[in-house]
Amino acid sequence: MKYLKTQFQKIGLQPGNGKSYFQAVPMMETKITHTTDLTVSSANQKFDLKYLQDFVLLAQTPKPEVDLNDEVVFAGYGVVAPEYNWNDYANIDVKNKIVLVLVNDPGYGTEDTTIFKGKAMTYYGRWTYKFEEAARQGAKACFVIHNTAAASYPFSVVQTSNNGDDLYLDERNIPKPHIDLAGWVSADAAKKILAAAGKDTSLIVSANERAFKPLDMGLKFSLKASVSTHYSTSRNVIGKIIGTKRPNEVIIYTAHWDHLGIGIPDERGDSIYNGALDNATGIAGLLELARNFKKLKIKPERTIVFRL
Ligand SMILES: [Zn+2]
Structure with missing residues (x-):
C-alpha cells in the first residue's frame, strides 16, 4: 500500500x-469454526455428506450459530433475468428454505447463442450472483452443484478457496438480504442427493428449458455450524x-x-x-x-x- x-x-x-x-x-470476515456433516433426509432414507470432502461452506452473516433443518428446492440455474425472459424462481416460495442451483447459466447449458450469451458466461452464471439471488428470494441457504466444465475449475479449487473462511464488506449499516450459509456440493454428492429425491441427472438437463419449473425435492438438509466473525x-x-x-x-x-x-x-x-x-x-x-x-x-x- x-x-x-x-x-x-x-x-x-x-x-x-x-x-x-x-x-x-470496512470488512467483515466470517469463519466456520465448526460444522457437523450435512445430513440429507427423505421420507425413506438418510445419509451424511462429509464436510470439505463432499461439500464446502461459507457463512454470509455474522450469526454465531446456524442450524439448518429445512426443505430443499431445486431452482435450476437460480436465475431471475427479465431481460432474457427467464425466471428459475417462478411460482415458488423459497422463504427460509434451502435452494440447490447449478453453476453457470442456461446459455452455457444449451450452447445456444440465442439464450443468454451462449457459451460466454454472464454475471448470472457466477456463484456470487447465485447467492445474492437466493438471498433476495428469502432463502436461508444456497448450495451450488459443482460441475468442473461449467465452472472452468475442478472441485479441488472450490475446496481450497472456500474452506470456511471468507471476507465481505461490513454491511451492518446497510439493510440487505443475506443467506446464512453459502455452499457447494461435489458432482458425486449431487448425484446422491438427486437419487434420494427419486431423480437423476435428467433433472439437471431440464433446467436448460425455459419451461423449467423449480422443484420441491421432498428432502431436508440438516446441519449445525458455528461461526466466528471478525471486523x-x-x-x-x-x-x-x-x-x-x-x-x-x-x-x-x-x-x-x-x-x-x-x-x-x-x-x-x-x-x-x-x-x-x-x-x-x-x-x-x-x-x-x-x-x-x-x-x-x-x-x-x-x-x-x-x-x-
Ligand atoms: Zn485477485
Missing part, C-alpha cells in the same frame, strides 16, 4: 480522498487528476491488490499466493495509465480517478 501511495505521489496524482491517498474499506478495516489507495472543464464528472480506473500471504499448498506444493497476473499486471497497467494521463499536453476535461 505504501509503495502504491509513493507511486501515485511520484506520478503527481492528487490524493483521492480529501487529503489522503487512502480510503477506509476490520482494509484500504483502497486512491488518487486523481482534477478535470479542467468538468471536474465534477469522474472517470474511474480501477485494479486490485490482493494475493498477499501464504496459505495451504496447491497440488505443486506452492503455498505462496502468487499474484503477478492477478492483479499486479492490472496495477502496473493502471500506474502507466496514470503516468501517461499526467503527461498529456491537453489536460483531461473530466476528473480521472485511479483506485486500487
Whole structure:
C-alpha cells in the first residue's frame, strides 16, 4: 500500500480522498469454526455428506450459530433475468428454505447463442450472483452443484478457496438480504442427493428449458455450524487528476491488490499466493495509465480517478 501511495505521489496524482491517498474499506470476515456433516433426509432414507470432502461452506452473516433443518428446492440455474425472459424462481416460495442451483447459466447449458450469451458466461452464471439471488428470494441457504466444465475449475479449487473462511464488506449499516450459509456440493454428492429425491441427472438437463419449473425435492438438509466473525478495516489507495472543464464528472480506473500471504499448498506444493497476473499486471497497467494521463499536453476535461 505504501509503495502504491509513493507511486501515485511520484506520478503527481492528487490524493483521492480529501487529503489522503487512502480510503477506509470496512470488512467483515466470517469463519466456520465448526460444522457437523450435512445430513440429507427423505421420507425413506438418510445419509451424511462429509464436510470439505463432499461439500464446502461459507457463512454470509455474522450469526454465531446456524442450524439448518429445512426443505430443499431445486431452482435450476437460480436465475431471475427479465431481460432474457427467464425466471428459475417462478411460482415458488423459497422463504427460509434451502435452494440447490447449478453453476453457470442456461446459455452455457444449451450452447445456444440465442439464450443468454451462449457459451460466454454472464454475471448470472457466477456463484456470487447465485447467492445474492437466493438471498433476495428469502432463502436461508444456497448450495451450488459443482460441475468442473461449467465452472472452468475442478472441485479441488472450490475446496481450497472456500474452506470456511471468507471476507465481505461490513454491511451492518446497510439493510440487505443475506443467506446464512453459502455452499457447494461435489458432482458425486449431487448425484446422491438427486437419487434420494427419486431423480437423476435428467433433472439437471431440464433446467436448460425455459419451461423449467423449480422443484420441491421432498428432502431436508440438516446441519449445525458455528461461526466466528471478525471486523476490520482494509484500504483502497486512491488518487486523481482534477478535470479542467468538468471536474465534477469522474472517470474511474480501477485494479486490485490482493494475493498477499501464504496459505495451504496447491497440488505443486506452492503455498505462496502468487499474484503477478492477478492483479499486479492490472496495477502496473493502471500506474502507466496514470503516468501517461499526467503527461498529456491537453489536460483531461473530466476528473480521472485511479483506485486500487
Ligand atoms: Zn485477485
